[in-house]
Amino acid sequence: MRLDIVTRDAHTISRRQISENALKVLYRLSKSGYKAYLVGGGVRDILLGMEPKDFDVVTNATPEEIKKLFRNSRLVGRRFRLAHIVFGRDVIEVATFRGHHGETDEKISKSNAEGRLLRDNVYGEIDEDAERRDFTINALYYDISDYSIRSYGGGISDLDARTIRLIGDPETRYREDPVRMLRAVRFATKLDMQIESKTAAPIKELAPLLKDIPAARMYEEVLKLFFAGKAQANYEMMRDLGLFQPLFPQISAQIKEQPNGYTAKMLNAVMSNTDLRVSQDKPVTPAFFYAALLWYPLKQRADDIALESGLSHYDAHVAAMGDVMEQQCRTISIPRRFSTPAKDIWQLQLRLERSQGTRAFKLLEHPKFRAAYDLLLLRGEAEAGNIGKIAAWWQSFVEADEQQRSDIVKSSKKGPSRNRNAQQRKRRRPSKPKSESAGTTEKNSAPKAETKG
Numbered sequence: 001m002r003l004d005i006v007t008r009d010a011h012t013i014s015r016r017q018i019s020e021n022a023l024k025v026l027y028r029l030s031k032s033g034y035k036a037y038l039v040g041g042g043v044r045d046i047l048l049g050m051e052p053k054d055f056d057v058v059t060n061a062t063p064e065e066i067k068k069l070f071r072n073s074r075l076v077g078r079r080f081r082l083a084h085i086v087f088g089r090d091v092i093e094v095a096t097f098r099g100h101h102g103e104t105d106e107k108i109s110k111s112n113a114e115g116r117l118l119r120d121n122v123y124g125e126i127d128e129d130a131e132r133r134d135f136t137i138n139a140l141y142y143d144i145s146d147y148s149i150r151s152y153g154g155g156i157s158d159l160d161a162r163t164i165r166l167i168g169d170p171e172t173r174y175r176e177d178p179v180r181m182l183r184a185v186r187f188a189t190k191l192d193m194q195i196e197s198k199t200a201a202p203i204k205e206l207a208p209l210l211k212d213i214p215a216a217r218m219y220e221e222v223l224k225l226f227f228a229g230k231a232q233a234n235y236e237m238m239r240d241l242g243l244f245q246p247l248f249p250q251i252s253a254q255i256k257e258q259p260n261g262y263t264a265k266m267l268n269a270v271m272s273n274t275d276l277r278v279s280q281d282k283p284v285t286p287a288f289f290y291a292a293l294l295w296y297p298l299k300q301r302a303d304d305i306a307l308e309s310g311l312s313h314y315d316a317h318v319a320a321m322g323d324v325m326e327q328q329c330r331t332i333s334i335p336r337r338f339s340t341p342a343k344d345i346w347q348l349q350l351r352l353e354r355s356q357g358t359r360a361f362k363l364l365e366h367p368k369f370r371a372a373y374d375l376l377l378l379r380g381e382a383e384a385g386n387i388g389k390i391a392a393w394w395q396s397f398v399e400a401d402e403q404q405r406s407d408i409v410k411s412s413k414k415g416p417s418r419n420r421n422a423q424q425r426k427r428r429r430p431s432k433p434k435s436e437s438a439g440t441t442e443k444n445s446a447p448k449a450e451t452k453g
């Protein structure tokens with residue numbers, strides 16, 4: 001592979017741009033006789049005039065040797081074994097040069113029938129390591145011993161030309177690790193670059209391979225795609241390349257059916273809202289994100305359940321919550337600390353829809369009120385109609401002061417809109433005692449009776 005060496009006087013990276021902790025790690029390794037380089041995003045982003053998100057270090061020391069050198073380190077990872085050097089909240093990732101997969105022990109290197117690497121712990125030299133990296137713009141090594149940059153596969157010139165180019169044969173590299181397809185998209189939008197044509201070509205056909213990626217890893221990748229200020233752009237490019245469908249099958253099915261339907265509108269609204277919040281340094285939470293994204297699949301599932309089983313609107317809604325979340329978690333494992341509040345947000349939608357009275361005051365105090373209200377507003381925008389009116393009512397209520405709120409409630413005694421008939425309302429509350437209704441996990445089990453507002 002082509003190698004360019006850029007000496008210290010011919011590039012713009014200075015040690016001032018590298019975090020103190022990363023420098024400490026680099027110097028300690030180097031002084032102990034090992035090779036040590038800053039690699040990947042840390043080098044790439046500084047060269048582009050951006051601030052790196054984190055600093056990754058690579059060395060010829062083995063994980064065990066690294067562990068001996070740093071008391072504040074721990075070894076992590078199975079697929080890629082590496083060391084984390086911990087400085088309070090800051091973690092510097094230190095990897096050992098990867099080598100080629102020859103005839104080696106299964107314990108060290110392993111791949112599945114599709115060519116996906118399940119284990120990749122063969123150690124080698126820097127040039128082999130470079131071949132195992134994903135894109136040329138990530139195969140940049142800043143050498144702490146002489147402050148030069150080693151650029152493999154034309155990384156520096158691709159950086160100048162703003163090109164995302166996979167190292168090696170694209171199809172083989174995607175099969176080894178399908179997540180690289182998502183990384184291509186993420187870097188293209190983050191760095192405002194083009195995916196080179198040979199690198200882009202196999203993606204549509206290979207996109208379904210994403211289904212086999214462990215759901216826990218996918219959760220992390222999705223965070224990086226949608227919570228870093230480029231959600232809208234990533235969403236659009238993923239749709240174009242067929243990468244969205246394998247991750248969000250329930251949502252994609254609805255959008256396919258109705259390209260301009262509520263689901264499509266909701267997706268656009270959530271993505272652009274998330275980007276806006278990130279740009280304003282406001283917090284974003286996976287609980288709201290997934291609740292909003294999956295709202296219409298949830299509605300559809302609830303309707304289906306109600307039709308099949310004759311359950312009430314409310315009971316079907318609760319049963320559908322478990323179904324829809326569980327299905328989503330097969331591709332993206334959403335941690336419980338987010339899926340539980342997402343369900344709260346879902347459940348609150350029903351209460352918001354019929355609490356335009358004194359109960360509204362009580363709802364305001366619910367810990368998830370704000371998120372639920374935000375979702376109601378998005379639904380109002382997507383649907384207009386009845387939900388639009390309810391959302392408008394809530395908006396005037398939320399934005400009013402104490403006195404005005406009482407007036408609003410008085411003047412809308414019966415609420416502006418109730419679209420369910422009396423019988424559904426009657427069936428909503430099962431007459432069973434609470435203790436009995438909370439037991440089983442079957443989808444048709446009776447849900448907990450909703451607390452009265």
Ligand code: ATP
Nearest residue numbers: 039040041042053054056132133134138139177180
């Ligand atoms: P950022 O940290 O901004 O997301 P990055 O390029 O530093 O970007 P990391 O995920 O931190 O990305 O990975 C560090 C480096 O490890 C990458 O630059 C790349 O060289 C290599 N790498 C990461 N993931 C893969 C992968 N799936 N296949 C091959 N190489 C990878």
Ligand code: MG
Nearest residue numbers: 040041054056
């Ligand atoms: Mg990084």
